[in-house]
Amino acid sequence: MDTFLQQIVNGLTVGSVYAVVALGYTMVYGIVQLINFAHGEVVMIGCMVAFSVILALAPMGLPPFIVVGAGIAVAVPACMLVGYAVERVAYRPLRNAPRLAPLITAIGISIVLQHLALLVWSRNFIAFPQIIELKLFHFGSSDTSASISNIQVAIILTSVGMMAGLLWLVYRTRLGIAMRATSQNPQVAGLMGIDVNRVISSTFVIGAGLGAVAGAMVGTYYGIAHYQMGFLLGLKAFSAAVLGGIGNLGGAVLGGILMGLIESLGAGYVGDFTNVCFLDKFLPGFSDVCAASPESSLFGSNYKDVYAFIVLILVLVFRPSGLLGERVGDRA
């Protein structure tokens, strides 16, 4: 039971990060009906910039809250700039082109971003400095019971705060109204006096800003950053957005959290379920393998990254509109 609870806590933490990244995908999709392929790289750059600032400030002995805050404060505008540039270079000139064209430019941009990051931050893993003292809050009385760390609490709270902020922005501000109008019909929105280009740009910029915070959070959580981290993270977050129903903000949050839970429970339990050692009495080959390690299973936790894709494929096959999405018809 403790393991189960622990996996749930870990899953919620990772899931809330996925949700924030998924919001970036889903916002862009909602407004231009295109997948922002470079979003994962934007998240990576957010993480890298935040790390650079944090590493520079770490020896000064400031409180960790301020150090990480400063990292995020620099990363957000940096990523917003990148997000804006991506839209200007890869999407705006091709707005009326066939769908394959912006997709290919976006892939190109993400390769360029990845390798620019490689030039700036090198090929090595960058480690997070030891500035945050890890505190565990246990759910039970004993020290071995499931626990939640202060970092996990901070990540979940920040994510929830950002989601609330985004919802407020989309449903309560003029920009939000303009965004929703543009997503429904860009031509008519333009006729109503909305500067469609500006709205689309701000969507990319806001998504990139969210991505920057998510990048900083995921880096802090795992304690490590790498120039290739954006790819897998982006892919999982995208799968989360599709799972929830792409274009739907609530769907992205739900999908993100579900994806986190699926991954963490999958890593924790699928290995046990696919343990092959009960077969050693029936099949000759198994006894050697199982004598060597009784934990031999077909799919251990090293298959963790596969679950996201399998979920993605299953969703697209059985419910292409996602859990909360409307029928997207020809779009899918």
Add this chain to the structure above:
Amino acid sequence: MNLAATLRTHPQAKWIGLALIAIALLALPFVLAMAGTAWVRITNLAILFVLLSLGLNIVVGFAGLLDLGYIAFYGVGAYVYALLASPHFGLHLPWWTILPIGAAVACLFGVMLGAPTLKLRGDYLAIVTLGFGEIIRIFLNNLSEPFNLTNGPKGIATIDSIKVMGLDFANTTALGDLAVSGTIKYYYFLLAVLVVVIVVNLRLQDSRIGRAWEAIREDEMAARAMGINTTRMKLLAFAMGASFGGVAGGMFSAIQGFISPESFILTESVMVLAMVVLGGMGNIWGVILGAILLSFVPEILRYTVTPLQQWLFGRSIVDPEVIRMLLFGLAMVVMMLVRPAGLLPSAVRKRELAREDG
């Protein structure tokens, strides 16, 4: 009338041209070998990439299905060859049985990918295929436990070379005074396969199937209304593209003698896609040009950028590999912005990409 015009109008001009190209291609490895055997090896890899690009061109260029996990089929083909012709399982089947098996297995994987994704289009399909490619790579990496199928990240070594009638392609043979190295022999082997693949592709493009793919690419619903079985045709595109990838993978295994999951990462898929896009999606000659360009330019960069940097700054600052990837990325962006139909655009594709409405 000048000479060029005379040649162009001459009835045999086409055949003379082909003969000249053939002679040039046959002599090429010996010319390259003078500059260093490395260049022959690079040429061999370039031919492999041409094969891969032609395979991907069937899926992306002909049928208009964006596949970002194409390298998975290359990997499947390579692993089939490696498992059936190496000490790993102690199997040593001859190459002419393994290459078809590899093609068949890759074809099966192509159908496995195609079947669930038939309803998807454009960006969704791109993401799913990308995920599929990653799944294959993760499996190749992890299938060493509990049973050692792929030997995990360590890869499979000492894979059998190709032997034709007692002639081992791995060794150097002496033809009189002329020493023909293994690399050169593989060059001829690859060239022969390439010619077959090009002919198949050309015939395919003009066939009923090729026209059906084109119709699906242009407008799937209209194609279905015209009586094309779109399900079957799309599956066929995936299957055929995959089997070309599988054959190329098998030859890669044989030539390298060693494979590991590292060779089948997403970057490679993107690279092949960049070749297809750069050359001109849907145009066989364009795709070949794209593949050759993107195979050779980075190598030339490798030999020029590092010395240039050393001369300028006294040390190597930027890894040529990074420049290569930056170049790929930029090529994809610039091509789409400036010349979306590629260097040698196919006529239909050009019309389609120039169209104003999406």
